[in-house]
Amino acid sequence: MTGYTEIVEKGCTFEDFVWRCAKAMSPLMCLRDEPLSTPIPKYITPPLYYRDALDHAERELERVRNMTVAQAEKEAEKEYAAALAMVSECNSDRARLVATYNRMVDKVNAWKPPEHWAKLKTFMLEQLSYETRHSGPVEAPVKQSGIDWLSCAVVRLKRNIASHAEDWKAEQDRAALINLMLSELRDSVPQPKETR
Numbered sequence: 001m002t003g004y005t006e007i008v009e010k011g012c013t014f015e016d017f018v019w020r021c022a023k024a025m026s027p028l029m030c031l032r033d034e035p036l037s038t039p040i041p042k043y044i045t046p047p048l049y050y051r052d053a054l055d056h057a058e059r060e061l062e063r064v065r066n067m068t069v070a071q072a073e074k075e076a077e078k079e080y081a082a083a084l085a086m087v088s089e090c091n092s093d094r095a096r097l098v099a100t101y102n103r104m105v106d107k108v109n110a111w112k113p114p115e116h117w118a119k120l121k122t123f124m125l126e127q128l129s130y131e132t133r134h135s136g137p138v139e140a141p142v143k144q145s146g147i148d149w150l151s152c153a154v155v156r157l158k159r160n161i162a163s164h165a166e167d168w169k170a171e172q173d174r175a176a177l178i179n180l181m182l183s184e185l186r187d188s189v190p191q192p193k194e195t196r
Contacts (some may be wrong), residue, residue, distance in 0.1 A: 030047075044178045
């Protein structure tokens with residue numbers, strides 16, 4: 001018995017079974033984390049993440065456009081200080097990681113594998129070499145002037161707005177398609193009241 005078939009054993013109708021199984025299909029993947037007993041809503045609404053992100057980016061762009069150069073200088077300084085702290089922490093973590101990798105390299109180099117396992121040792125060293133080559137320090141950030149910070153912030157926010165608007169439109173389109181598909185399924189097999 002599966003979560004889908006348990007209702008058949010209890011004597012469900014064909015319609016109940018159709019609508020229970022519909023939850024396994026891609027149009028209703030938005031309900032996949034819900035219990036199977038959760039009713040299917042009459043209409044699926046798009047998740048609001050991208051709409052909210054779009055609203056936030058538009059408000060932020062308006063805030064940035066209304067900044068004075070002095071305010072932008074403070075923002076640039078604050079962002080630079082945060083970036084310096086992040087780079088410092090990241091480089092400390094990377095240094096610890098490289099030391100860990102190097103200790104393992106020493107152990108692998110000291111190991112004498114069985115004759116038929118020589119390629120294993122080579123493979124292990126290649127893996128460690130790859131990791132140490134790609135775990136170097138992060139470069140320190142460049143401090144921006146207030147004017148440069150403003151210019152970069154406007155470009156970044158416009159890019160974010162365009163991306164969030166595109167994603168929000170895609171979510172709305174996806175919800176509209178799902179609702180059309182649900183309508184078609186309802187026309188084919190009426191949805192029992194208990195599943196709404």
